[in-house]
Amino acid sequence: MLGKRTIKGRIGFAFAVVMLVCFSLLPFAQILSTSLKHQFDWGNPSLIPQALNLNAYKELLGLTEVKKVEIPVAIQKILDNPKLPQDKKDAIAAKYVANDNLFPFGKYMLNSIMFSVGAAFISLIFAVMGAYAISRLRFKGQVVIQRSVLFVYMVGGVLLMVPLYQMAMNIGLASTMWGSVVCLFLIYIVQTLPVGMYMLGNYFRGIPFALEEAAMMDGCSRTEAIIKVVLPLSLPMLATVFIYCFIIGWNEYLFASVFLKQYPEFHTLPLALQELFVSKNAIWDRIMAASMLTLAPIVVCFLFASRFMKGGKTDGGVKG
The missing domain is CATH 1.10.3720.10 (MetI-like)
Known part of the structure; x- marks a missing residue:
């Protein structure tokens, strides 16, 4: 009868749909896999990371602590001056924050x-x-x-x-x-x-x-x-x-x-x-x-x- 599907036809159609979905999702799976890998694991063709790395997500979402650069002794003496206003101290200290690698x-x-x-x-x-x-x-x-x-x-x-x-x-x-x-x-x-x-x-x-x-x-x-x-x-x-x-x-x-x-x-x-x-x-x-x-x-x-x-x-x- 016209329009009646056989078992082989249904299996073939389901297989084609699954392959099409997998082909469409493969780039996104590769992106997710690379985002969760450490640098030593980037060359690994496997989609499963050897060790889970969430540092990139933490940096982008602002969940990591800001690293501070060592303040020179001369600048530290200026910051220790009690006569210097607090707003000026904060402005000087802000220049010694390692934010070059942060992506807003x-x-x-x-x-x-x-x-x-x-x-x-x-x-x-x-x-x-x-x-x-x-x-x-x-x-x-x-x-x-x-x-x-x-x-x-x-x-x-x-x-x-x-x-x-x-x-x-x-x-x-x-x-x-x-x-x-x-x-x-x-x-x-x-x-x-x-x-x-x-x-x-x-x-x-x-x-x-x-x-x-x-x-x-x-x-x-x-x-x-x-x-x-x-x-x-x-x-x-x-x-x-x-x-x-x-x-x-x-x-x-x-x-x-x-x-x-x-x-x-x-x-x-x-x-x-x-x-x-x-x-x-x-x-x-x-x-x-x-x-x-x-x-x-x-x-x-x-x-x-x-x-x-x-x-x-x-x-x-x-x-x-």
């Missing part, structure tokens, strides 16, 4: 969270409004906007980088630190908004308009009907769009390297990891540990949003 991973992670979460949230708000207008309202140029909303993805980021930077310089934004931050926010929103509108527009069309009409008959305005009916029924797609926008902002490197290159205090994780790789502190276990910690927010985001990714919430909402 926490600061870079906060920067990435600020850019990716902020841009994803703003993009989601505008995507909801634009998608609802395209799917529910009738106005001139609706079909053109609906079909051309993804036009921005026909042009690569490399081609847009130079004109966008020139525009930002001409209006004076890219010449200041906060102006560059605003430019990067706007670029992330422009990158993620079209596909968010496209995905949400198709999802809104699948929600029966009769549900909104029933809410408006009960006294709700159109805005209240959107908030109380459409958005709760769209939680699966809202979570999907937010995750998509978040991942784009989290992994973006090209525009961040252009607009934030001269502002190290706002470097994101992709930019910071690239600079760590070519710096004098490029230690393999530290690089791999930073890579694993960079993956953690994406995994947590997927696990948190997975409970919203369920369909069929409108089934039975309208009788035939």
